[in-house]
Ligand SMILES: C[C@H](N)C(=O)N[C@@H](CCC(=O)O)C(=O)O
């Protein structure tokens with residue numbers, strides 16, 4: 001099975017409600033879809049969101065990186081040579097992790113299709129059923145409480161509560177949500193780099209001493225502020241998770257050696273794809289460290305790839321934040337990965353099992 005072409009499309013999906021974090025507000029998903037075509041007629045699918053504030057990637061850079069750098073290296077390559085192809089993708093251009101991830105997951109899709117097997121089985125197997133949290137966007141306190149209660153009504157048992165806007169209001173936001181959902185849902189916080197290290201310690205001590213039990217705090221400080229992350233990790237009981245501070249395996253090794261965080265959030269758009277995500281999971285496992293697998297604001301093609309990774313590495317990936325499809329007004333993708341609010345399952349079909357994408361605009 002040889003690669004004959006790589007085609008691109010744009011997938012637009014409106015969100016149910018605006019997605020608001022300390023970094024940005026978004027009303028719809030607009031992702032680049034990658035289709036890797038082969039001489040056997042098989043097509044592998046991938047997807048890349050333009051999360052400029054986190055990865056630096058924009059639509060134009062994703063398209064250009066794939067068209068002008070990655071594609072010429074991959075035409076003619078045999079899908080059976082998966083590791084060789086991965087090396088070409090990772091080595092042909094610096095950074096551009098979302099473009100690399102989208103192409104690499106399409107190649108993995110084809111590799112698994114060539115064995116007529118679901119991707120997670122090729123990655124090591126597992127039980128094809130996981131449970132995700134749901135994001136509660138940062139907003140007025142009453143709105144966040146109402147959103148939390150309606151998420152619980154939809155069956156979500158873990159809420160990823162966005163903070164990081166204003167430390168005083170953030171403390172009140174979390175107290176109010178905790179009072180409303182205590183005993184019904186677990187709360188994890190994500191400040192998306194919005195606090196200083198001292199503010200984070202202050203806020204977490206206030207919350208801890210008020211009896212608010214949090215599962216974890218994700219990325220309280222700026223991505224580059226590893227010393228700040230360590231300062232917080234050493235001073236609070238709440239586990240600290242690195243998100244924007246950890247992209248690839250090298251950053252994760254640095255964070256572990258510094259003891260700067262307790263948990264790592266793996267995202268395919270930060271690692272540049274599945275191979276590095278698995279590498280990070282294995283590094284963390286060897287240090288007895290847990291991981292989350294997360295997503296950007298992404299539709300269900302790339303999130304499906306993350307679901308396959310989560311299932312195969314469930315020994316170390318113990319926390320799931322794959323709520324992109326649940327935030328969408330509808331799912332335009334038909335695949336073997338079924339997103340049913342908190343419950344995500346994989347049916348038995350080769351590769352990522354994608355059979356149709358509604359409303360895809362071709363870019364070439
Ligand atoms: C969508 C997911 N729950 C999430 O919050 N992901 C990111 C933010 C992604 C984005 O801005 O697109 C995170 O910070 O964990």
Ligand SMILES: [Mg+2]
Pocket residue numbers: 190192218219243244265
């Ligand atoms: Mg985060």
